[in-house]
Amino acid sequence: xxxxxxxxxxxxxxxxxxxxxxxxxxxxxxxxxxxxxxxxxxxxxxxxxxxxxxxxxxxxxxxxxxxxxxxxxxxxxxxxxxxxxxxxxxxxxxxxxxxxxxxxxxxxxxxxxxxxxxxxxxxxxxxxxxxxxxxxxxxxxxxxxxxxxxxxxxxxxxxxxxxxxxxxxxxxxxxxxxxxxxxxxxxxxxxxxxxxxxxxxxxxxxxxxxxxxxxxxxxxxxxxxxxxxxxxxxxxxxxxxxxxxxxxxxxxxxxxxxxxxxxxxxxxxxxxxxxxxxxxxxx
Numbered sequence: 001x002x003x004x005x006x007x008x009x010x011x012x013x014x015x016x017x018x019x020x021x022x023x024x025x026x027x028x029x030x031x032x033x034x035x036x037x038x039x040x041x042x043x044x045x046x047x048x049x050x051x052x053x054x055x056x057x058x059x060x061x062x063x064x065x066x067x068x069x070x071x072x073x074x075x076x077x078x079x080x081x082x083x084x085x086x087x088x089x090x091x092x093x094x095x096x097x098x099x100x101x102x103x104x105x106x107x108x109x110x111x112x113x114x115x116x117x118x119x120x121x122x123x124x125x126x127x128x129x130x131x132x133x134x135x136x137x138x139x140x141x142x143x144x145x146x147x148x149x150x151x152x153x154x155x156x157x158x159x160x161x162x163x164x165x166x167x168x169x170x171x172x173x174x175x176x177x178x179x180x181x182x183x184x185x186x187x188x189x190x191x192x193x194x195x196x197x198x199x200x201x202x203x204x205x206x207x208x209x210x211x212x213x214x215x216x217x218x219x220x221x222x223x224x225x226x227x228x229x230x231x232x233x234x235x236x237x238x239x240x241x242x243x244x245x246x247x248x249x250x251x252x253x254x255x256x257x258x259x260x261x262x263x264x265x266x267x268x269x270x271x272x273x274x275x276x277x278x279x280x281x282x283x
Contacts, residue, residue, distance in 0.1 A: 006044030009054030013158025146198035179217030181254035
């Protein structure tokens with residue numbers, strides 16, 4: 001049976017792919033901006049599911065103002081949306097699905113993180129904890145809640161890969177820092193697939209990552225091989241800090257994350273090999 005699904009942040013990378021897939025399977029999609037929480041709540045009050053993908057981009061230089069926008073877009077605006085929804089919500093709205101990120105776990109070269117792992121304590125981890133805490137307010141309105149912690153999403157039309165492609169296409173790409181840091185990657189089609197699990201009934205946290213995380217060095221090699229370009233120019237930590245400021249640690253550190261709950265739900269990943277994922281994304 002088709003669903004009436006409201007999507008906040010539908011014009012972003014994940015939103016574009018998710019909306020297309022939902023429309024292809026026959027769902028009735030209603031896209032709204034979260035910039036006006038009251039208007040969004042009124043427009044989506046009679047949906048079956050609300051999916052919130054809205055948020056200030058993280059991949060930019062972290063000034064104090066940018067950090068404020070990153071946090072508030074994931075906390076204050078969803079809080080206001082759900083407060084408005086309390087007054088207008090229809091009986092059919094029973095599910096709230098929120099974006100999140102594997103930054104929830106912090107960084108480590110040795111640990112393996114699953115959905116039950118505790119959160120980290122850096123800026124992005126604290127943002128993710130607050131992000132999910134706000135999402136859980138939907139439970140007070142009688143909705144089940146799911147949070148999708150997405151990793152390094154691969155697709156040529158957006159996400160982290162799109163930001164580094166131009167450099168690699170010029171033959172100027174290379175490993176970041178030591179190259180030993182973990183990259184928990186995922187193809188955009190599998191991100192959408194995991195969102196569908198939540199939209200269709202599963203609640204709780206889900207790691208949207210492929211089952212085989214790799215090192216930054218392995219990602220660099222695979223991307224160079226796929227593009228037929230050399231990857232001999234390592235990116236020093238100092239250069240990243242000059243561009244991204246405090247946020248450079250996202251690229252220079254990493255985390256090894258497993259999609260335990262998606263696998264337990266029987267989800268079959270379309271892409272488990274990084275070269276296959278890159279080839280499909282870049283063809």
